Amino acid sequence: MQAFDADPRIHAQVNHLLNESNRATARCLQKYVQREGGLPNGGGVVYGARISPSGQVTQVSVLSIRNINDAMFMACIGRTICTWQLEANADGQERIVSLPPYGMSDRWWANPRR
Numbered sequence: 001m002q003a004f005d006a007d008p009r010i011h012a013q014v015n016h017l018l019n020e021s022n023r024a025t026a027r028c029l030q031k032y033v034q035r036e037g038g039l040p041n042g043g044g045v046v047y048g049a050r051i052s053p054s055g056q057v058t059q060v061s062v063l064s065i066r067n068i069n070d071a072m073f074m075a076c077i078g079r080t081i082c083t084w085q086l087e088a089n090a091d092g093q094e095r096i097v098s099l100p101p102y103g104m105s106d107r108w109w110a111n112p113r114r
Contacts, residue, residue, distance in 0.1 A: 001048060004097045010051075013086045014099060021080050025102070028076035032104075036070070043068035043104035047081060051095040055086040063098055077102055 005011040033039065044066045050059035060078040081099070089095060 001096045001098055004099050006097075007095075009087065010095070010097060014097075017084045017086075018100070021084075024080040025077060028073055028080070029104070031076065032070060032073045035072070039104050040068050041104075042066065044101045045074055045077065045104075046101045047078065047099045049081060049084075049097055049099055051086055051089070051097065053089050053092045053094055055088045057082050057084045057086070068104060 004014045029039075045062060045068065046064045048061045048063045049057050050061075052058045060081045062074050062078070065074070
């Protein structure tokens with residue numbers, strides 16, 4: 001597994017997809033706040049993604065969590081990531097990458113670009 005920013009092409013694509021999925025992420029957060037009544041300050045989730053040679057995200061896994069244990073929130077974000085389509089890999093190899101953390105603090109949501 002490599003970090004998403006280890007490959008400049010993947011880094012740029014993931015950042016673009018994160019920006020494009022802000023609205024869906026906000027809906028996941030809104031549902032969480034409605035269920036739980038607030039944000040777990042300092043909470044965060046790190047995901048990993050399996051990317052097929054054609055560029056489709058085929059699997060999303062939770063790699064680590066901090067200060068949160070809400071499966072519905074984690075699944076909501078995971079479903080959003082599963083819709084991502086990256087550029088096809090020229091060498092025909094599957095890629096497995098860790099994604100940047102999704103943080104859940106008031107400060108993080110005020111400035112979500114880490």
